[in-house]
Amino acid sequence: MSDTTSRSNDLPRTPLIAIGVLLVAVIVGVAAVRLSGQSIRAPDGDAVATRALRFEDRPDGSIAVIDARDGALLESVQGEAGFLRGALRALARERMKRGLGPEQAFELVARNDGRLTLMDPATGERIDLESFGPTNAGVFARLLNVEPQPASAR
Structure with a gap:
């Protein structure tokens, strides 16, 4: 049995x-x-809006977002701003590994297929922001449409 x-x-x-x-x-x-070595990424859509941005740490812990074309202060990011800080930290780390400084601006690109990309022309690195959800991508999307702040706000 x-x-x-x-x-x-x-x-x-x-x-x-x-x-x-x-x-x-x-x-x-x-x-x-x-x-x-083949790319498995979907091809990028055409750019519908582009902005060159520089980000500067300020003594008060904020991050100044500056339009790289004219040096205008677009926004001062206060508080944690975890996603923005994390994305910038990843790109800055790659620059440091290559011995590059913050001189060259990052490029924020909105595409006709709804994607939003933060690119670092200095290293070739990129972050496809829509991959992190609409709330996190929106943190950067608003930087495409922000009006410069008056010089007294700097």
Whole structure:
């Protein structure tokens, strides 16, 4: 009776082998694409709005957002502003690794397909902001339409 009981609890081998072969095939396929160097990104849509921005840390802990074309202060970001600070920290870290300073402006690009990209021309790095949700992307989207603040606000 023990032989009958042990055989009825065994899983069928054929489906398990098929699942194993499928998993190995998927892993090999993904590895082949990754190692080939082909881009898996969707092509960028046309730019509908672009703004060159510089970001400066201020002594009071705020971040000054400056239009790189004319030096106008667009906004002073107070408080945590976690997503903005995190995105800038990632780009600044890459600049530091390459021995680059903050002189060259970042580019904020809105595209006709609704995507928003923060690019660093100095390093070639980019952050596709819409990937982090509409609230986080909105933090940067408003910088495309902000009017410069008066000089006294600096």
